[in-house]
Amino acid sequence: MLDVFKLGYVDFHVQDMEKMKQYYAEIVGFTETETDKNGSVYFSSSTDHHNIILTPSDQSGIRRFGFQYVSEHSLSEIIDHLKTLDIDASVREGGDPAAPDILTFTDPEGYAVDLYPSMEMRENRGFNKEGILPNKVGHLSIRVSDAKKEVEFYKKLGFHNTDWIEDYFGFMTCNTDHHVLNFFTSETKGMHHLAMEMRNYQHLISTLDFLRLNGVNLEWGPSRHGAGHNIACYHYDPEGNLIELFTDADKYIKELGIFDPRPWHKEFPQKPKVWSTDECLSLWGVDFEKALV
Template sequence: MLNVFKLGYVEFKVQDLQAMKTYYESIVGFRLTDEKNGSAYFSSSTDHHNIILKESTESGISKFGFQYTADGSINDVKDHLKSLDIEADLLHDPAPGVKEALQFKDPDGYTVELYPEMDLAEERGFQKEGIRPNKVGHLSIRVSDAKKQVAFYEKLGFYNTDWIEDFFGFMTCNCDHHVLNFFTSETKGMHHLALELRSYNHLVETLDFMRLNGVHLEWGPSRHGAGHNIACYHYDPEGNLIELFTDGDVFIKELGIFDPRPWHRDFPQKPKVWSTDECLSLWGVDFEKALV
């Protein structure tokens, strides 16, 4: 009855709203679609927004939202969540472009919203300059117990696609290798936000663009194990770790495998448990900054 199919948006608390607006507009290349009540809304493509920047005295992730389809009304979905022991509040007009949403806390206290519809952006999100990613690809957050988080999101229909040992769990709600992952940690907060690029050529062009615009690369590029995405990482102006990636695995949930690729070691490639050493860089490249 409930089909969650897309990571729709991520909201950040920001101390320097102007610096972060400049980053998302001029560096990332998203389009500013609205400003209201101390918040700025940015679109990656067709949605009214995929990134929300909320002025605050703190920095860090505030909430994230997923789009869903369902057989019944939003009240039916609310009742369904209650049957899963998830108490959700029904919100009316929680943000520009979103008429209604269900909001709840996951086991680690992160604020999650489910919404059935979002207005389209009046103009294309893709700008003429900047990185111009395809979309917000996935979100990685630090939690007290990754296994507990994975079990919770499985109740919402997510699939567990891979593990790094027993502390880093990957989950998807569509054909992407992951739209969420959970990193068992002593601290709370976002590990990274990932933006999907179109190709390795796009990634290389982006790295030249970033260098010319004073954005320093912290890790990569290299190909990861879990997901097999070619990835690199940098920090935004408020210290949030941002991944740029391309060429990620495609999950075929009906078969329980990933769409075959020549660089897969397993045939077919199935969800599994990876060791940390083999997972971070399949190319065997060491970088000064450690990701985990």
């Protein structure tokens, strides 16, 4: 009925708009494309009209997130289909700039989720010249009360469960990336981190110098994770949203149930599995002073 294939955007509640705009434009290097009538500011990472939305608010943190899908069916047919899966979706009145058709629902943990079939590409394509300049917004990690239940819910939308860290951190994908979404069982709600994909290790390392020169401290890493195999490091945006920069993440071949073979996967072939926390956080065996989970 519908094929969800991409994490399209994340919308944040923002208290200090100027600081956040400065971070996403000048530090991350995204392009500001539009401000809507509600004051939400839209940023593009590349061809999409937007991948990050900053919405004025009296709080900080994630507001909603959106996935792009392809389907031959109409919005109303998809709504009927989702009803059969016990998902109560509706058409969001007016949509967003550049994405007029949006289906929206609340997931079992209370997160607002959008599904949209199309988004206009922005006119001036290409990356900016300065900033982190990630390839894309790669994956979103959110805190939930029960990761297992959340994993089962997203399976109904066609996501595959690729890995676990013990029984509290579940990884899911809707394309060939090792994970597009992951769920962290926690006593609190909200985003754990948003991850941006770098071109390669050299890009990642030079970016860490760029961050330091711009007064941004690293919180964790770099090291290589187990689940996903990604080299990752983490810092906070100006309102405390944890941002991961990563490269060299696994590609999932769902037809074979394995990750694209690499010369030093610990197992060969590497298949979806349950990792221990210590092994998963740092395959390089590095201990960091600050805990990541």
